[in-house]
Amino acid sequence: MAFVTHPKFDANTEGLEVAKAFSAEIRGKTVLVTGVNRGGIGFSTSHAFASQCPAHLIVAGRSKKKIQDSIHALKDGAPDVDFRALVVDLSSQKSVRSAAAEVLSWDNIPSIDIVVNSAGVMCIEERTLSPNGVEMHFATNHIGHWLLTCLIMPKLIKAAKDNPKGATRVVNVTSASPMVSGIRWSDINFDKKNKDLPEAEQPNYEWFKPWGYTDLENKSYLPLDGYNRSKVANVLFGIAANEWLYEKYGILTLAVHPGVIETELGRNFSTEQLESIKAMIDKGIFTYKTLGAGASTSLIAALDPGLRNGVGQTLNGSENWGSYLADCQISNQADPRSVSSGEAEKLWALSETLVGEAFAW
DSSP: OOOSSSSTTTTTHHHHHHHTTTGGGTOEEEEEEEOOOOTHHHHHHHHHHHHHSSSSHHHHHHHHOHHHHHHHHHHHHTTTTTEEEEOTTTTTTHHHHHHHHHHHTTTOOOOOOEEEOOOOOOSSSSSOTTTTTHHIIIIIIIIIIIHHHHHHHHHHHHHHHHTTTEEEEEEEEEEEGGGGGOOOOHHHHOOGGGGGGGGGSSOOOOHHGGGGGOSGGSSSOHHHHHHHHHHHHHHHHHHHHHHHHHHHHHHEEEEEEEOOOOOOGGGGGGGHHHHHHHHHHHSSSEEOHHHHHHHHHHHHHHHGGGGOOOOOOOOOSSTTTTEEEEETEEOOOSSSGGGOOOHHHHHHHHHHHHTTTTOOO
8 A cells, every 4th residue: 555654744844854865766867847947846846856966857947047047056056967958838739749859859868767747827817728729727737747748758668667666756746626626527618607517517616715706606717716627637647647657667646735835826816816815824724835845745756665555546435545645645635536547537538639649658
């Protein structure tokens, strides 16, 4: 059964502490992290990895300048690490394909041991479609990462041949959304009013009220709902990937809720939402973590040997025990829809349809 090696690690544990505890799992490896900018958890995650001497650290992001700024800062404490910049706009399938082709062309980086899909967008105020006609949260947070991971899979498979089973990993940074949401299967692009959806696909109206939303049933698009649905997909992506890749190659994919951290991710919040967040903090509904603590659960998912066991197991009626982590521990708080093998299989098929390509390894 999947377990964590350090049960005392918690919400306040810093990523650097986790990296040090599992330094042997990092040293000499090749790691790719998306969404790396100085003010985000992609940077603190990269900083933790860099502290323990990986051979290569691929730093991915949308802005070339922000990537270069991050690499400059990371090099100060890790002069012997080979840093590689990878520019990718995850909302554009064309950009993702170009970035993946670049990674595959690097002959001096023949394999990739760990991928941390950390980039994301949140609460885009108006419903927006990607260049490929997919709602922007779903396109960026799920499809972009899923497609990038699938396209560079040959290098993960190569790494897995030389690693213990389950040591080659993909980590999808999700959120608390899988605790309260499922996929909006009948209306991915938010064209219909919420009240016209099948009951199982309608938002959890009570959950949204403290965020300042009103007249929920008659709206089609709620910015936070767009985000929630995409973050559920991060978990289901991992569950489906394990079906394809774990037994055959030993590649393990997990999802983590990093906690609530003050980063640029919240730049699209409206004034009303910011006031609602402050009210929830004042009531103790949630508290902010440091950037370092925001990286820690991703490091656990990427490195802890105890998580190599029990992929796909059902525990106390909950499917896929160990596929979703929070506060450095395995979480049992996910909505059943978010950890369902059946839902994961549907998502994989939908993802292939949206990118116009089927993957098999």
